[in-house]
Amino acid sequence: MARRMTLAVAQQGPVHLKDNRASVVKRLIAMLERAHSMGAEFVVFTELALTTFFPRYWMTDQSEIDAFFETSMPSNETEPLFQRARELAVGFYLGYAEKTEENGRTRRFNTSILVNRKGKIVGKYRKIHLPGHSDHLPKAPFQHLEKRYFEVGNLGFKVWRTMGANVGMCICNDRRWPETFRVLGLQAVEVVAVGYNTPTENIHHPEPAHLRMHHHLITLQANAYQNATWVLAAAKCGREDGFAMFGGSCIVAPTGEIVAQAQGEDDEVIVVDADLELGAYIKRGTFDFARHRRIEHYGLIAERTAAVAPTVDSDAD
Ligand code: ING
Numbered sequence: 319m320a321r322r323m324t325l326a327v328a329q330q331g332p333v334h335l336k337d338n339r340a341s342v343v344k345r346l347i348a349m350l351e352r353a354h355s356m357g358a359e360f361v362v363f364t365e366l367a368l369t370t371f372f373p374r375y376w377m378t379d380q381s382e383i384d385a386f387f388e389t390s391m392p393s394n395e396t397e398p399l400f401q402r403a404r405e406l407a408v409g410f411y412l413g414y415a416e417k418t419e420e421n422g423r424t425r426r427f428n429t430s431i432l433v434n435r436k437g438k439i440v441g442k443y444r445k446i447h448l449p450g451h452s453d454h455l456p457k458a459p460f461q462h463l464e465k466r467y468f469e470v471g472n473l474g475f476k477v478w479r480t481m482g483a484n485v486g487m488c489i490c491n492d493r494r495w496p497e498t499f500r501v502l503g504l505q506a507v508e509v510v511a512v513g514y515n516t517p518t519e520n521i522h523h524p525e526p527a528h529l530r531m532h533h534h535l536i537t538l539q540a541n542a543y544q545n546a547t548w549v550l551a552a553a554k555c556g557r558e559d560g561f562a563m564f565g566g567s568c569i570v571a572p573t574g575e576i577v578a579q580a581q582g583e584d585d586e587v588i589v590v591d592a593d594l595e596l597g598a599y600i601k602r603g604t605f606d607f608a609r610h611r612r613i614e615h616y617g618l619i620a621e622r623t624a625a626v627a628p629t630v631d632s633d634a635d
Contacts, residue, residue: 321594323483325509325550326358329567331584332556333370339395342368346412347402349587354406356589359435360481361403364554365413365445365490365513366428368396371554372415373450373467374460374517374561383467387417387426391439404437409481411511411552413489415468416444428468430487430513434480441478444471445489447498458521460561464491477505483594486547490514493551494537496544497619503545504607508572508594510547512538515554518562531566535576543574546597546605556583572597 328349333342346363353361366372372386391414392400403410409432416429428448432441448470450462475498477486486502486509493499493512502510518530534551542549548571555565567580569590578588601607 319595321482323481323509323592323594324357324359324589325548325569325592326353326356326361326587326589327550327552327567327569327578327580328353328361328363329552329565329580329584329586329588330364330367330554331586332558332563333368333554334559335370337370339368339393343395343399345585346399349585350399350403350406350408350410352587353589354408356587357591358408358587358589360409360411360483360485360509361587362411362511362550362552363413363513364552365430365515366415367412367513367554368414370558371515371561371563373463374558376454376456376461376463384417387415389417391416391431400433400437403433403435407435409433409435411487411513411550413513426468427471428464428489429471430489430511432478432480432485432487432511440480441476441485441487442473443476443487443489444469444473445492446471446475447491447495449491455521459519460517460521462517462521475501475505477502477507484508486510488512490516493541494533496541499541499545499547503547503605506601507545507547508597509592510542510545510549511552512549513552513554515563518564530564534564534566535568538568538570539574539576542570542572543600544605546572546600548572548592548594548597553580553583572600 369386413430416427428445430443448464452465486507553565553567555563565583569578580586
């Protein structure tokens with residue numbers, strides 16, 4: 319018996335340093351309304367949706383860095399988005415830089431929230447896999463300083479029952495790690511929302527440009543299939559003050575098939591009338607975790623961080 323939910327991804331074009339939050343929120347509301355006009359009940363916005371991808375810049379002045387962070391959510395600038403979503407009864411995922419005080423300490427995270435169709439924040443996720451570096455690379459064409467500006471997330475990978483579905487979240491680089499999706503899969507996730515800002519050029523390891531999109535898509539497709547879940551991936555893309563990030567926003571079915579994909583690298587909405595039961599036969603068969611997983615053999619996954627090669631040469635006489 320199908321259990322239908324109309325799902326949307328709102329791909330976001332560039333946000334430049336000069337663009338203020340109010341102008342960005344106007345764009346988000348326009349995409350929310352377009353998704354709603356196409357029947358959407360849940361819309362996935364992108365990572366760090368309210369500002370440019372500021373980890374590309376080397377900054378040392380903390381007040382300059384903090385200008386990119388939100389100290390409350392919703393805030394005056396983002397309340398109009400919550401208000402419009404409440405009016406239209408559309409839930410959403412939104413990524414932003416979070417600055418908060420916890421146990422007397424200022425904490426900064428790359429965060430996403432899950433908002434239900436009544437405009438209530440029902441879930442929060444803080445990015446765990448922070449790529450890039452924390453030191454200045456003066457010879458690089460741009461920086462990737464997420465390890466400098468954010469702490470590793472401290473909320474784990476969680477799944478919430480909301481809007482009639484089991485919904486999980488992750489952010490950008492998290493999508494490359496199978497552990498992310500398996501931990502969500504072990505919580506019976508049915509919809510994974512992921513925003514990403516991915517530079518078109520790999521500054522650390524020159525590689526053919528086509529591989530960037532290839533790796534992006536295979537990770538989403540493999541993880542969707544291996545955990546029998548829908549995956550909604552929203553890019554921030556295009557050239558932000560000249561720095562290129564790729565698009566490739568898409569909606570992947572639990573079968574691993576891409577069922578909708580963005581065509582350009584600007585604001586663009588894609589929508590799918592999803593059957594949340596589509597993954598059920600996979601969860602009852604190939605990936606029936608209860609029947610087939612052998613956790614007694616998986617210990618290294620949680621015990622060992624870096625790979626350790628065999629020390630003995632098996633061919634030695
Ligand atoms: N961006 C990139 C991502 O994981 C990256 C960083 C690109 C890592 C390509 C490895 C290869 O898509 C963010 N923001 O994580």
